[in-house]
Amino acid sequence: MYLCLMYSSELIKGTIKTIVLSLLKEQGQMYGYEITQKVKKMTSEKIQLTEGALYPTLHALEKSGDLETEKVYIGKRVRKYYKVTKKGTETAEQRVGEFENFIRTMEYLLDLKPNLGYV
Amino acid sequence: MYNISDSQVDFILDDIKKRGVELEDLQNNLLDHVCCIIENKMNQNHNFNEFYENTISKFYKTNLAEIEEETKNLLTFKNFYAMKRTMKITGIISTIFIILGVFLRLMHWPGSGLLLVVGLPLFGLIFMPLVIALKFKDDSQKKEKIIFSIGIAIGMIGLLGIGAKIMYWPLQYFLLRISFILFFTIFIPIYFINGFKQSDKKFNTIIVTLFMIVGVGVLLSLTTLEYSGTVKRSLLSINQNITSISSNILDSNNNFIKLSTDSNALLIHKSSIELLNEIDNVKNYLIRKSLYISEDAKYTNTDILRCRENGFVGLYYYNFDRSLIKYRDLQKQINEYNSNLQKLIEHPINVDDILVNGTTLAIFIHQLTQIQLQIAINENSYLNYVKGKLSK
Numbered sequence: 035m036y037l038c039l040m041y042s043s044e045l046i047k048g049t050i051k052t053i054v055l056s057l058l059k060e061q062g063q064m065y066g067y068e069i070t071q072k073v074k075k076m077t078s079e080k081i082q083l084t085e086g087a088l089y090p091t092l093h094a095l096e097k098s099g100d101l102e103t104e105k106v107y108i109g110k111r112v113r114k115y116y117k118v119t120k121k122g123t124e125t126a127e128q129r130v131g132e133f134e135n136f137i138r139t140m141e142y143l144l145d146l147k148p149n150l151g152y153v
Numbered sequence: 154m155y156n157i158s159d160s161q162v163d164f165i166l167d168d169i170k171k172r173g174v175e176l177e178d179l180q181n182n183l184l185d186h187v188c189c190i191i192e193n194k195m196n197q198n199h200n201f202n203e204f205y206e207n208t209i210s211k212f213y214k215t216n217l218a219e220i221e222e223e224t225k226n227l228l229t230f231k232n233f234y235a236m237k238r239t240m241k242i243t244g245i246i247s248t249i250f251i252i253l254g255v256f257l258r259l260m261h262w263p264g265s266g267l268l269l270v271v272g273l274p275l276f277g278l279i280f281m282p283l284v285i286a287l288k289f290k291d292d293s294q295k296k297e298k299i300i301f302s303i304g305i306a307i308g309m310i311g312l313l314g315i316g317a318k319i320m321y322w323p324l325q326y327f328l329l330r331i332s333f334i335l336f337f338t339i340f341i342p343i344y345f346i347n348g349f350k351q352s353d354k355k356f357n358t359i360i361v362t363l364f365m366i367v368g369v370g371v372l373l374s375l376t377t378l379e380y381s382g383t384v385k386r387s388l389l390s391i392n393q394n395i396t397s398i399s400s401n402i403l404d405s406n407n408n409f410i411k412l413s414t415d416s417n418a419l420l421i422h423k424s425s426i427e428l429l430n431e432i433d434n435v436k437n438y439l440i441r442k443s444l445y446i447s448e449d450a451k452y453t454n455t456d457i458l459r460c461r462e463n464g465f466v467g468l469y470y471y472n473f474d475r476s477l478i479k480y481r482d483l484q485k486q487i488n489e490y491n492s493n494l495q496k497l498i499e500h501p502i503n504v505d506d507i508l509v510n511g512t513t514l515a516i517f518i519h520q521l522t523q524i525q526l527q528i529a530i531n532e533n534s535y536l537n538y539v540k541g542k543l544s545k
Contacts, residue, residue, distance in 0.1 A: 066182050067189035085212040086220045089182050094227035110162045111188060112181045 041081060050083065050091050052133055055100060055118060055126035063104065063117040066092065092116055100125050155195040157188050165205065172209075173218030176225075183212070183220070230286075240283040247276035258319060269319055277312040281305045300343055307335045311372075318376060333373050341366065385455070392454055392519055395526050402529040403429075406536055415539045417497050425532045428490050432521050432528075435483050443514050457515055480509075487524070498531040 070083045095101040100122035104115045166184050195204045226233045250272030257265035289298035314328030348358025410422045484504050491501040507520050
């Protein structure tokens with residue numbers, strides 16, 4: 035619903051936590067705008083996180099203890115940097131693993147890569 | 154890179170607040186995000202206001218506050234989406250089950266029991282609580298949340314009562330009465346007073362309260378209906394007829410037995426009296442238990458019709474298993490009567506013919522009265538046989 039452009043929202047829905055956690059795990063600390071830009075660049079604009087999807091997710095991950103934050107003042111405004119916690123690292127690994135598994139299943143299910151053993 | 158001024162930052166923050174974003178953290182995040190976009194994408198040719206308006210409008214579908222809504226949902230409920238999905242699914246399934254169940258029940262077709270037993274708890278115990286949890290998530294609505302929770306809790310008791318009534322389960326009248334009493338003495342006053350105090354809700358509250366009183370009142374009269382006058386009179390008349398036939402026969406039996414010396418006749422008489430007394434005891438016990446009257450208080454035949462609880466599940470309810478034990482003892486005694494008088498009576502009493510489940514207590518007691526008639530007839534026919542022998 036909130037993820038649009040190239041990939042259909044139905045397809046990407048539910049992966050946003052995985053994307054954010056794993057990105058922050060790799061990149062260290064980032065702020066909201068930076069995350070959207072990074073994802074956009076890495077996926078050649080195929081995946082664009084919208085603000086409406088990103089911030090609720092960031093807040094939820096912070097509350098659940100997967101992310102921690104640091105506030106930095108930029109002139110009159112406050113910038114919140116997000117960073118994965120130890121728990122967040124584990125969640126990220128677990129979610130990526132789950133997603134990997136999912137993709138393999140889908141590949142087999144949709145016959146994208148015929149399983150030679152069964153030919 | 155565009156250099157954003159302090160007054161522009163203030164303007165944006167103000168606008169974000171005006172658009173209904175209340176969480177400070179979220180305000181700051183959105184502010185920084187907009188500023189970043191402006192700094193990176195806007196150039197000197199752009200008009201600030203236009204560019205800002207254009208940017209912020211890409212953040213949402215209908216309004217900016219939806220981001221806050223989404224954030225709150227995710228913050229309040231770890232499994233918000235699962236809860237919402239469960240709510241939708243249980244809502245749809247329970248509604249279908251209840252409507253179908255009621256329809257089948259009206260048509261007296263099978264299957265309604267299962268549908269209602271699944272549908273009513275699904276509706277009352279899962280769907281309604283989820284509605285409350287998801288509908289009133291703000292602290293500002295705490296009072297409403299409590300009031301509606303009370304309402305739902307009372308509604309659940311009522312639903313259980315209606316379910317029990319439909320299924321002929323015990324406690325039905327108890328549950329229904331409790332829920333009606335709580336509804337009128339607790340929920341309605343609290344709901345009314347709370348709404349009436351708020352000037353903007355005053356009129357609405359009056360209307361809704363009236364609707365609820367009328368609606369629940371109608372439900373009350375429907376669910377606690379007694380037998381109709383016609384049915385009552387008919388049952389009473391059948392009962393009286395049988396009782397008077399019985400007592401006539403017993404009278405003539407007694408008159409004859411005083412003169413008789415036939416050992417078999419005396420045996421039958423003794424067994425009959427014992428069994429008749431035992432049946433009277435059981436009847437008495439059940440009636441008193443179901444009408445909540447004491448050992449020495451008197452009751453009439455009309456009172457017996459008030460024993461509406463259904464079948465033996467009902468007996469269980471009145472005195473747990475003692476009613477059933479009493480009935481089993483009675484069955485044993487009837488079997489003894491049959492075997493003792495095997496060769497002397499033409500028609501042994503068939504215990505299996507007695508309808509125990511799925512009937513009302515009044516009808517069950519009526520069946521016991523019919524058995525008493527049968528006992529009197531059995532004795533009478535043997536005595537007539539003896540009389541016939543004597544006259545030869």
